[in-house]
Amino acid sequence: MATDANAAPVLFDRALLLARKARASRSAPATFLLDRVTEDIDERLRAVTRKFSDVADVWTPDAALARSLAPRFKSVRPVAADESEALPLQPESLDLVVSALAFQFVNDLPGVLAQIRRALKPDGLLLAAMIGGDTLTELRQSFAAAEAECEGGVSPRVAPFADLRDVGALLQRAGFALPVTDVDRIVVRYDGALALMQDLREMGATNILAERRRTPTRRATMLRMAEIYAERFSDPDGRIRATFDVLWLSGWAPHESQPKPLRPGSAKASLEAAVKGRKP
Numbered sequence: 353m354a355t356d357a358n359a360a361p362v363l364f365d366r367a368l369l370l371a372r373k374a375r376a377s378r379s380a381p382a383t384f385l386l387d388r389v390t391e392d393i394d395e396r397l398r399a400v401t402r403k404f405s406d407v408a409d410v411w412t413p414d415a416a417l418a419r420s421l422a423p424r425f426k427s428v429r430p431v432a433a434d435e436s437e438a439l440p441l442q443p444e445s446l447d448l449v450v451s452a453l454a455f456q457f458v459n460d461l462p463g464v465l466a467q468i469r470r471a472l473k474p475d476g477l478l479l480a481a482m483i484g485g486d487t488l489t490e491l492r493q494s495f496a497a498a499e500a501e502c503e504g505g506v507s508p509r510v511a512p513f514a515d516l517r518d519v520g521a522l523l524q525r526a527g528f529a530l531p532v533t534d535v536d537r538i539v540v541r542y543d544g545a546l547a548l549m550q551d552l553r554e555m556g557a558t559n560i561l562a563e564r565r566r567t568p569t570r571r572a573t574m575l576r577m578a579e580i581y582a583e584r585f586s587d588p589d590g591r592i593r594a595t596f597d598v599l600w601l602s603g604w605a606p607h608e609s610q611p612k613p614l615r616p617g618s619a620k621a622s623l624e625a626a627v628k629g630r631k632p
């Protein structure tokens with residue numbers, strides 16, 4: 353069977369992601385990160401003077417974000433995640449697309465951003481938050497050290513996360529105007545590493561890497577990981593720290609009303625004169 357040489361690599365098992373999200377939602381899901389991001393999206397949108405009417409919420413794990421936005425806009429359409437990464441959105445049909453804590457599990461993020469860009473009307477806005485940066489760096493380091501010590505090798509356990517510069521470049525590549533990115537670092541404290549692992553299960557955010565080890569983690573390895581975590585990343589009171597970096601990205605579908613950079617050579621004052629404080 354022929355393969356597409358330009359296809360994005362498959363990093364994540366999307367079917368497993370959906371199964372774990374569904375399992376988490378049936379129990380007592382841990383929603384503290386999603387709740388915070390939902391509030392922040394609402395706050396950020398209130399600072400935008402542009403009026404929106406037709407909105408899509410792409411792949412946010414539950415309906416809380418769509419519910420919070422529904423009273424403010426003409427229509428808010430939740431787009432549920434599936435195994436594919438194709439979005440059922442018509443070209444130039446939306447004023448606003450939002451997404452909370454979903455894009456970190458996308459195999460082809462450039463392709464998804466390009467689909468969103470096509471679905472936005474001119475001067476439409478994308479506002480999204482995704483996990484990235486140094487998220488769970490403590491857990492990654494502790495697992496690596498424990499596996500090297502107990503099993504003589506290291507397997508992929510924590511997903512590779514995009515950094516801020518990567519995301520900004522992807523927005524430009526997808527054709528967004530006025531791209532803006534920033535990061536919100538959230539440090540959460542736990543009684544121990546096993547409590548953190550429980551929260552990750554209740555988020556549906558445990559290992560879904562396509563190249564993950566298929567056999568269960570040995571008990572000795574898990575206990576050693578928890579010991580190393582406590583040794584390296586605990587506070588004086590004995591509680592451990594877990595880092596979550598929330599990357600924020602926004603960009604606009606191009607429109608003639610938006611500010612544009614000056615053409616090369618069109619400046620009326622030289623940089624040298626400006627630096628020296630002289631008039632041209």
